[in-house]
Amino acid sequence: MKRIxxxxxxxxxxxxxxxxxxxxxxELSLQELVDSPQAKEVGIDGSVKFYLAGQSHPxxxxxxxxxxxxxxxxxxxxxxxxxCRWVTLGILKAFQDKAKxxxxxxxxxxxxYYRQKEFKSPxxxxxxxxxxxxxxxxxxxxxxxxx
Numbered sequence: 001m002k003r004i005x006x007x008x009x010x011x012x013x014x015x016x017x018x019x020x021x022x023x024x025x026x027e028l029s030l031q032e033l034v035d036s037p038q039a040k041e042v043g044i045d046g047s048v049k050f051y052l053a054g055q056s057h058p059x060x061x062x063x064x065x066x067x068x069x070x071x072x073x074x075x076x077x078x079x080x081x082x083x084c085r086w087v088t089l090g091i092l093k094a095f096q097d098k099a100k101x102x103x104x105x106x107x108x109x110x111x112x113y114y115r116q117k118e119f120k121s122p123x124x125x126x127x128x129x130x131x132x133x134x135x136x137x138x139x140x141x142x143x144x145x146x147x
Contacts, residue, residue, distance in 0.1 A: 022131050026084050027124045030110070033085055034092065042089045048096040048104065049145070053111040054122035058146040064102050068113060069094055070137035075129055083134035084127035091138050099142050110140035 030052055033039060051057040069091040075083035095107045112119035112126040114137045119126045127136045 022129075024080055024129045026080055026127045026129060027119075027121070028081065028084055028088070028127060029123055030088075030125050031123070033088060036085070038085065039089060039092070042093050044089065044092055044096055048099040049106045050092060050095070050110060050140075051106060051108045052122050052125070053109045053120040056122075057106065057108055060108065061144045061146060063108075064104050064142035064144070066139065066141045067095065067098060067107075068137065068139045070113075070135070072133050072135040074132065075134040076132050078134075080127075080129035080134065083129055084136065087134050088125065088127065088136050088138075091136060095138075095140060095142075102142050104142035104144055106143045106145045107140040108143045108145070110138055113137045113139045 030050060034044065034050055049057070071087050071091055073083055073087035073090070078086070099105070099107055110125070111121075114126060114128055114135065125136065125138060127134055
């Protein structure tokens with residue numbers, strides 16, 4: 001009995017590093033994603049423009065509400081980048097739909113807010129990919145902008 005307990009504890013100790021969750025940070029181009037064929041497939045139609053914090057955009061006629069989306073997706077059998085792109089497309093589609101409902105034609109000042117840590121870049125958003133799950137959190141402001 002003592003031998004079984006010792007063996008079990010040894011196996012658990014050796015296996016514990018494998019149980020540590022992987023959380024790989026990726027920094028990906030938002031514009032590349034918006035312009036991708038996958039964006040069109042999920043219904044991102046160009047009627048709402050997306051601008052990251054620090055990215056130049058046309059003059060703002062009116063600012064509306066701020067919003068945040070925090071989503072995760074199944075990353076199994078996907079590359080980290082593929083899983084990150086997929087989950088971000090879901091966020092962008094939700095932002096687009098909500099913007100249209102409010103009469104906005106843009107989401108401006110977008111930035112990553114994963115685990116309540118801000119990451120601002122005029123070109124990129126961040127995603128965290130694990131073995132089974134990838135996650136993205138974005139904040140932005142709905143706005144009506146000029147052409």
